[in-house]
Amino acid sequence: MKPKIYVANNNAELIENVRTYLAERLNYLLEQNGTIGIGVSGGSMPKIFTEAILSIPNLNWKRIRIFMVDERNVDVSNPDSNQAEYTRLFPEELKDVIVPVPIFEKDLRRTAQAYELNLRKYLLPELYNNVPRFDLLFLGVGPDGHTASIFPGKERLEKITDMNWVSALDDSPKPPPSRVTLTLNTINHAKNVSFIIQGEGKAEVVRGILHKDQKYPSSYVRPINDKLVFFLDKGSASTISLDLDDVGSTPEPESPPPSFEE
Numbered sequence: 061m062k063p064k065i066y067v068a069n070n071n072a073e074l075i076e077n078v079r080t081y082l083a084e085r086l087n088y089l090l091e092q093n094g095t096i097g098i099g100v101s102g103g104s105m106p107k108i109f110t111e112a113i114l115s116i117p118n119l120n121w122k123r124i125r126i127f128m129v130d131e132r133n134v135d136v137s138n139p140d141s142n143q144a145e146y147t148r149l150f151p152e153e154l155k156d157v158i159v160p161v162p163i164f165e166k167d168l169r170r171t172a173q174a175y176e177l178n179l180r181k182y183l184l185p186e187l188y189n190n191v192p193r194f195d196l197l198f199l200g201v202g203p204d205g206h207t208a209s210i211f212p213g214k215e216r217l218e219k220i221t222d223m224n225w226v227s228a229l230d231d232s233p234k235p236p237p238s239r240v241t242l243t244l245n246t247i248n249h250a251k252n253v254s255f256i257i258q259g260e261g262k263a264e265v266v267r268g269i270l271h272k273d274q275k276y277p278s279s280y281v282r283p284i285n286d287k288l289v290f291f292l293d294k295g296s297a298s299t300i301s302l303d304l305d306d307v308g309s310t311p312e313p314e315s316p317p318p319s320f321e322e
């Protein structure tokens with residue numbers, strides 16, 4: 061199945077597109093039982109995601125948990141911390157929705173183990189092939205095509221835990237070097253995966269990903285259920301020619317996904 065692509069004319073429209081999609085998916089998921097696990101990226105994403113989700117009225121926050129798709133192994137007082145940025149943007153009364161990555165600055169592997177343990181503890185995941193299934197994942201992409209903390213040439217991540225849901229690296233080409241990340245396998249088991257990509261500087265990468273150019277780690281994001289959505293702006297979409305089938309200005313509500321997913 062081809063990915064769905066939404067192209068926004070400006071930042072406000074991009075946020076609105078993400079909000080519409082999130083509202084539709086969350087309303088559907090909240091009608092089912094259990095906790096909704098959402099994975100979010102760092103970098104430029106926290107502002108867009110936070111603005112989108114916080115503008116959805118009447119959400120049952122008690123059943124929503126937000127996890128980091130990747131985290132830098134730095135203290136939360138460090139401006140590079142992804143989770144600190146979400147915590148800063150979320151209102152005080154919703155801070156518990158964000159599931160922290162426990163940080164052991166001097167022991168990266170321990171951070172990775174604790175990260176996975178927290179996924180097991182709070183995500184209460186439905187497993188498929190022994191891999192958890194996030195309900196929703198929002199991925200960013202770097203200008204080099206990295207996603208989460210999976211960088212070019214480093215797609216084969218080190219196995220840290222038996223479950224292998226997460227990995228760690230201490231040589232990230234983008235600072236800070238020490239990071240933990242979901243593995244590609246975990247990402248690809250999520251039920252709804254989307255990329256949010258902004259700016260002309262990422263236009264080449266967007267084209268590459270859509271053509272499955274293997275030099276970009278983001279091209280390996282191929283959800284097992286084929287549900288992949290791109291939220292782009294005019295800049296990041298500027299080098300792709302869009303088939304009318306793929307384009308929507310605002311996401312349309314979708315019918316419930318096939319039963320094997322939920």
Ligand SMILES: O=C1O[C@H](COP(=O)(O)O)[C@@H](O)[C@H](O)[C@H]1O
Pocket residue numbers: 100101102103104105129130131132142199200201202203206207208209234
């Ligand atoms: O280092 C990271 O970079 C990517 C992309 O960030 P962006 O600022 O270029 O959007 C991000 O998705 C990832 O979570 C982060 O740790």
